[in-house]
Amino acid sequence: MSKLINLISMGAGEVAPEDIKAYQQIGGFEALKKAMSMSPAQIVEEVKAAKLLGRGGAAFPLGIKWEHLLHIEGEPKYIVCNADEGEPGTFKDRFVLRQVPLRLFEGIAIAGYVFNSPKAYIYLRGEYRDLKEKLLSIIDKAKSAGFLGKNILGSNYSLEIEIISGAGAYICGENSALLNSTEGKVGRPRIKPPHLAEVGLFQMPTLVNNVESLAAIPEILLLGGQRYLELGHPDSGGSKLISLAGHCLQRGIYEIPLGRLTLRDIIFDPELGGGIADGKKLKFFHLGGQSGAIGHPDQLDTVYSYTDLRAAGLSVGSGAVVVMDESVSILEYLKAVNEFFIHESCGKCVPCREGNRQIHKILDRLLIPGAATRTDLATLRRLIDTMTAASFCGLGQTAAVAISTAWKHFKSEFEANVVDGPEHYKLAVG
Amino acid sequence: MQKISGDNFISEIVQKHNNDPQQLTSILHDVQEASGQNYVAEPWARQIAELLQTPISHVYEVLTFYSMFSTEPKGKVLIEICNSAPCRFNRSHELLAWCKEELGIGVGEITPDGEFGIAYTSCVGACDVSPSLKIGEDVYGNLNRSKLTQLINSFRENRPELREPLICQN
Ligand SMILES: Cc1cc2nc3c(=O)[nH]c(=O)nc-3n(C[C@H](O)[C@H](O)[C@H](O)COP(=O)(O)O)c2cc1C
Ligand code: SF4
Ligand code: FES
Numbered sequence: 001m002s003k004l005i006n007l008i009s010m011g012a013g014e015v016a017p018e019d020i021k022a023y024q025q026i027g028g029f030e031a032l033k034k035a036m037s038m039s040p041a042q043i044v045e046e047v048k049a050a051k052l053l054g055r056g057g058a059a060f061p062l063g064i065k066w067e068h069l070l071h072i073e074g075e076p077k078y079i080v081c082n083a084d085e086g087e088p089g090t091f092k093d094r095f096v097l098r099q100v101p102l103r104l105f106e107g108i109a110i111a112g113y114v115f116n117s118p119k120a121y122i123y124l125r126g127e128y129r130d131l132k133e134k135l136l137s138i139i140d141k142a143k144s145a146g147f148l149g150k151n152i153l154g155s156n157y158s159l160e161i162e163i164i165s166g167a168g169a170y171i172c173g174e175n176s177a178l179l180n181s182t183e184g185k186v187g188r189p190r191i192k193p194p195h196l197a198e199v200g201l202f203q204m205p206t207l208v209n210n211v212e213s214l215a216a217i218p219e220i221l222l223l224g225g226q227r228y229l230e231l232g233h234p235d236s237g238g239s240k241l242i243s244l245a246g247h248c249l250q251r252g253i254y255e256i257p258l259g260r261l262t263l264r265d266i267i268f269d270p271e272l273g274g275g276i277a278d279g280k281k282l283k284f285f286h287l288g289g290q291s292g293a294i295g296h297p298d299q300l301d302t303v304y305s306y307t308d309l310r311a312a313g314l315s316v317g318s319g320a321v322v323v324m325d326e327s328v329s330i331l332e333y334l335k336a337v338n339e340f341f342i343h344e345s346c347g348k349c350v351p352c353r354e355g356n357r358q359i360h361k362i363l364d365r366l367l368i369p370g371a372a373t374r375t376d377l378a379t380l381r382r383l384i385d386t387m388t389a390a391s392f393c394g395l396g397q398t399a400a401v402a403i404s405t406a407w408k409h410f411k412s413e414f415e416a417n418v419v420d421g422p423e424h425y426k427l428a429v430g
Numbered sequence: 431m432q433k434i435s436g437d438n439f440i441s442e443i444v445q446k447h448n449n450d451p452q453q454l455t456s457i458l459h460d461v462q463e464a465s466g467q468n469y470v471a472e473p474w475a476r477q478i479a480e481l482l483q484t485p486i487s488h489v490y491e492v493l494t495f496y497s498m499f500s501t502e503p504k505g506k507v508l509i510e511i512c513n514s515a516p517c518r519f520n521r522s523h524e525l526l527a528w529c530k531e532e533l534g535i536g537v538g539e540i541t542p543d544g545e546f547g548i549a550y551t552s553c554v555g556a557c558d559v560s561p562s563l564k565i566g567e568d569v570y571g572n573l574n575r576s577k578l579t580q581l582i583n584s585f586r587e588n589r590p591e592l593r594e595p596l597i598c599q600n
Contacts, residue, residue: 085555086552086553088515088516088552088553089515089553089557090555091555093555094555094556094600126459127498127555128555129459130567130568164455164456165456165459166455166496167459167497168496168497168498168499168551168552170552184453184454186492187495187496243557244558245558246516246557247519247520251558251560252600253558286515322515322516322557324519332519333515336515336518343497343552344552
């Protein structure tokens, strides 16, 4: 029996992405029809029952977010689909956009109907601009077929979808920065509260959801929330798209049921990763994106679910699984992660803007025999704690997760070059 | 260096986007593409600001915030090599070394004829075919030495059909 499941990926590679008839033949737009025979509150109940957790990385329950927005006063309410996918090692939204865009549009239409939204925006990362024209032409086709645009399925409900291009800024994936960028402003995060559900795009109530989250909605309605839940883990229903990258043999996108497979299955099973390339050994894996935790081979028997991973100090995050073999230096790897955050820090707050740079200096010293002292380690610990606690947004708050988790697993390699040296750094940092 | 396609190319692009300030990033993308050198020069930024009736400081704020935009020429064919961890530990340095051999320039440099430039980029979402690089809107993965030569030659000889099979379709 296959270890994989195809809820979101159903039809991928078989049905041409723009072929509306073929999509209908595999059940496409049935969920939209069903939704439009239900009340918004009933739909929200199904999404709640499914226990779908946000697939963009923060894992917030969609049902609760939707219910909250449903009860907020104010018109119009906007839908914003987060297609900024900036986490290195993650390419599952690209898979949805390329292979099954109609399922995403159907999910957006259902969300639009729930909130009576006149307009939905897809914020498409700049690096995926090659998809924009294609997606626009598919939207046009779906409009002509009556599934989007004016009077959807002959009803009074109409929805326009617009695509906004990003331009290479990871921070724009953060939901409030995303809205600023969608408004044509610079993509720096906003202070919260107010909650985006209340004061969102153009100051109006707004729903921000990830591509994969929205693409999961049609199947939830077709199966019913309860059945969707049963296909996954009792705490988090359904499936997750995994982006498998790095040193495993079969890199790619895999849709797996939550709570059924272990990390070992994902990396080593012949149907999934197929093991490590070039006959090398697994050294570590990095889950959920650059902002996620680093895992040790000892943790391979952890079940892949939000609950089990959290208990093991790991996380699902974006669904990235980056596999690294024994040839990789953990410090060099962490330096690459840290350089990513230095590059992507928006510069708005000091702990993140400056903290990441100072961490870089210490990582550099840790790589040179005798260059780092015990004091450096203490400073590193303090920098990590300060940045995590005091940063303005999720970027700075999570930028050091990889470092602190790897430090635990690879203490001896991490501290190999450290000497009991002079204490002048203590003076320098106060 | 390629000459810009006429004096009013800026207003054409802005009009294509309905003079909509919300479309500023799309406008800047298009201007950069039309520039032939992957950048937005100051006079163009001024013209965009006027047409959108928005302060020039706002256009510059956006222009300098996003890493895909540049205020300096970057070369007609800008080769952006992915430098994020999954590629960096999967031979992205080889891609860079081969590009250097082919073009005689390094990261952040432009060939004397202005034809090619090399830059680093963060993950382009093609980690399944890494090491990856991006030229214009297209991503190329699973490259080896001879495919890279083929790719560069396709631009040198202006033969897009040579590179089409190399474009990542995942
Ligand atoms: C620095 C940062 C980057 C983020 N990048 C993304 C992203 O690329 N895509 C995404 O869907 N969510 C991203 N998020 C999470 C969003 O803020 C938000 O939680 C998400 O879009 C909500 O949708 P979901 O509940 O469907 O996941 C990011 C968050 C932070 C702090
Ligand atoms: S934590 Fe980093 S990305 Fe977030 S606001 Fe502060 S500087 Fe900007
Ligand atoms: S890390 Fe290079 S394409 Fe993702």
